[in-house]
Amino acid sequence: MSEFAAYTVIGLSVGGIFALAALGIVLIYRATGVLNFAHGAMGMFSTFVAWQIFYGWVHPGWLPGWALTASAILVGLVFAVVLGLVLEFAVFQWVRTRPPVTKAVITIGVLLALQSAASLIWKNNQYHLPIYIAPQAWTFQVAGVPIGANQIVIIVVALGLAFGLAAFLKYTRLGRSMRAVSDDPVSASLWAVPVGKVGAVSWMLGSVIAAIAGILITPFINFDTTSLTLIIIDALAAALIGGLVSLPLTVVGGFVLGLLETYPTIWIQSLGFPRLIALLVIIFVLIFRAPRGMPVATR
Amino acid sequence: MMNGHLVRLVIAIVAFLALAWIPIGFDVGLRFDAALSLVWGFGILSLVLLTGYVGQISLCQATFAGVGAYAAGMVVNTFHAGYIVGIIVGVIAAFALGILVGLPALRLRGITLAIVTLGIALVFDKYVFQDHIFDWFTGGTGGWRVDGATLLGLRADSSTHLLAAYEVLLALFILTALLMVNIHQSGAGRRFRAIRDSELAAATMGVNLTRYKLLAFGLSAAIAGLGGSFYPLVAGSVSPQPFWVFTSLQLAAIAVLMGVRYVPAAALGGVFLAFVPDILTRYGHGTVAGRSYDISYDWFSLALGVLLIAQLILLPDGVWGDIHARAVKAWSAVRMRSERRVSVA
Numbered sequence: 001m002s003e004f005a006a007y008t009v010i011g012l013s014v015g016g017i018f019a020l021a022a023l024g025i026v027l028i029y030r031a032t033g034v035l036n037f038a039h040g041a042m043g044m045f046s047t048f049v050a051w052q053i054f055y056g057w058v059h060p061g062w063l064p065g066w067a068l069t070a071s072a073i074l075v076g077l078v079f080a081v082v083l084g085l086v087l088e089f090a091v092f093q094w095v096r097t098r099p100p101v102t103k104a105v106i107t108i109g110v111l112l113a114l115q116s117a118a119s120l121i122w123k124n125n126q127y128h129l130p131i132y133i134a135p136q137a138w139t140f141q142v143a144g145v146p147i148g149a150n151q152i153v154i155i156v157v158a159l160g161l162a163f164g165l166a167a168f169l170k171y172t173r174l175g176r177s178m179r180a181v182s183d184d185p186v187s188a189s190l191w192a193v194p195v196g197k198v199g200a201v202s203w204m205l206g207s208v209i210a211a212i213a214g215i216l217i218t219p220f221i222n223f224d225t226t227s228l229t230l231i232i233i234d235a236l237a238a239a240l241i242g243g244l245v246s247l248p249l250t251v252v253g254g255f256v257l258g259l260l261e262t263y264p265t266i267w268i269q270s271l272g273f274p275r276l277i278a279l280l281v282i283i284f285v286l287i288f289r290a291p292r293g294m295p296v297a298t299r
Numbered sequence: 300m301m302n303g304h305l306v307r308l309v310i311a312i313v314a315f316l317a318l319a320w321i322p323i324g325f326d327v328g329l330r331f332d333a334a335l336s337l338v339w340g341f342g343i344l345s346l347v348l349l350t351g352y353v354g355q356i357s358l359c360q361a362t363f364a365g366v367g368a369y370a371a372g373m374v375v376n377t378f379h380a381g382y383i384v385g386i387i388v389g390v391i392a393a394f395a396l397g398i399l400v401g402l403p404a405l406r407l408r409g410i411t412l413a414i415v416t417l418g419i420a421l422v423f424d425k426y427v428f429q430d431h432i433f434d435w436f437t438g439g440t441g442g443w444r445v446d447g448a449t450l451l452g453l454r455a456d457s458s459t460h461l462l463a464a465y466e467v468l469l470a471l472f473i474l475t476a477l478l479m480v481n482i483h484q485s486g487a488g489r490r491f492r493a494i495r496d497s498e499l500a501a502a503t504m505g506v507n508l509t510r511y512k513l514l515a516f517g518l519s520a521a522i523a524g525l526g527g528s529f530y531p532l533v534a535g536s537v538s539p540q541p542f543w544v545f546t547s548l549q550l551a552a553i554a555v556l557m558g559v560r561y562v563p564a565a566a567l568g569g570v571f572l573a574f575v576p577d578i579l580t581r582y583g584h585g586t587v588a589g590r591s592y593d594i595s596y597d598w599f600s601l602a603l604g605v606l607l608i609a610q611l612i613l614l615p616d617g618v619w620g621d622i623h624a625r626a627v628k629a630w631s632a633v634r635m636r637s638e639r640r641v642s643v644a
């Protein structure tokens with residue numbers, strides 16, 4: 001029984017990562033109509049930038065550990081902001097009126113470029129030196145089940161970001177603009193909604209969320225440039241559960257997928273098997289519950 | 300106007316005679332690239348059929364090729380069959396998987412299809428091609444070796460018979476391309492194009508969507524599998540690496556880059572995918588101005604991504620599509636000028 005509970009904790013923290021990654025996909029998709037296959041690659045690149053600050057260089061001895069962690073994460077997030085803005089201004093603002101399929105294929109080009117650039121810089125090694133938000137020694141025992149502080153951080157950040165983003169979209173002026181653009185870009189621009197600014201902000205936000213997901217996952221897996229890039233399929237599955245529209249449902253989808261992928265590992269020791277579960281979830285959702293968000297972007 | 304079929308047949312024969320001589324002067328490495336360019340050429344040709352003709356996206360064509368390769372390797376190793384049996388089984392296995400992938404595709408189109416096929420590519424890459432449950436199919440971690448196999452009486456040995464494999468592949472590639480151009484103009488081709496332009500309209504006109512979408516996926520997978528089933532013969536063995544998910548993404552990227560609606564773009568793309576990385580790793584290192592440089596395989600993938608983005612913004616119809624449009628424009632300008640001269644005279 002305690003084994004089951006332990007796997008539940010692992011599943012929820014993995015699911016929190018999927019949820020975070022999926023939130024960025026849904027945000028960008030709603031505001032710009034781009035289904036971003038490069039989302040994992042964007043998060044991967046920012047994560048490696050943070051990793052480089054944290055482990056890659058020799059640090060002055062007087063710098064305390066927490067300051068190092070903070071600066072690594074800060075640099076990673078700043079890089080993510082720049083990456084998002086560069087993608088919007090160099091690429092996606094030129095294809096705003098193209099069909100959604102064309103935009104999706106462009107993101108495949110972005111994926112290939114980012115992944116190969118990262119593998120040029122950081123090679124194809126496996127890294128297992130994580131960036132801990134909370135000290136690794138902080139663990140709690142709840143009814144005999146160890147729960148790491150880093151796992152709690154993931155779950156809290158995922159939930160907090162989901163509700164924060166939902167509130168942002170609902171109550172702020174910029175959030176309302178983003179929803180207007182996602183409903184109908186042409187009439188939104190007729191009502192003087194700054195479509196370009198909305199695109200830039202959503203790419204920036206999406207990129208930052210991807211970076212957060214990437215940095216938070218580092219304590220739990222051996223990561224390399226491809227494995228973080230390929231998280232995209234789990235993130236897409238979670239986003240599809242949310243219908244590519246709903247932020248709270250996307251987070252629920254992430255947690256559900258995390259649990260579904262973790263429980264079988266009690267019996268099946270296979271690195272590839274969770275991918276099969278993600279695929280089955282995707283097919284199930286697409287066939288039995290067509291995503292509500294599809295018509296918005298296929299117009 | 301001469302019969303169109305005859306013209307295309309003559310073009311195909313001329314193309315074969317022209318291309319068959321090229322690798323004779325090559326060393327072993329470049330002969331390998333020449334044969335490999337046709338293996339991947341089939342992969343891109345399968346996308347011309349599926350995406351260019353029928354409008355269905357797929358990000359798992361390398362998976363179909365991989366299933367063809369593993370099935371051929373398994374049949375040749377486990378049952379000691381001749382290589383030609385391996386090829387037939389490989390094509391059939393890929394066709395069956397194509398039909399299977401086509402089933403969810405009946406309800407999907409566009410981006411959703413891209414997600415599902417990406418998932419399939421990932422499942423085969425990380426699970427089927429690598430997990431020990433499927434060792435009977437993949438030959439375990441070492442993969443299959445096919446050193447002793449024979450194809451049409453030729454002993455298939457990767458170092459000496461690359462040229463023979465190239466000639467057979469080239470003949471099959473041109474035959475398949477010819478077949479595809481003929482399909483394009485046949486009743487099935489008209490139905491395919493109707494599905495591409497609007498599934499709803501096609502269904503209203505009486506096109507059997509189920510049959511023709513499944514047929515398109517099956518045929519496309521079989522074409523990719525035909526190329527893939529030659530892979531063990533060309534490389535001497537099979538491993539998961541060539542058929543991993545990034546190859547599928549590269550195939551899709553190159554097909555779009557070269558012009559996914561045009562058959563010749565497939566040959567262009569195959570040559571691009573097989574030769575450029577090898578030539579880069581071969582000659583791409585040295586010293587310039589005291590600093591040594593090393594252009595590795597990753598530069599190829601990086602350039603491919605950037606080229607794809609630039610092409611989709613600037614030349615939406617692809618490289619071959621752009622050349623084709625310019626040629627047609629120039630030709631009609633020439634014809635107009637000559638006709639005017641005739642009418643004045």
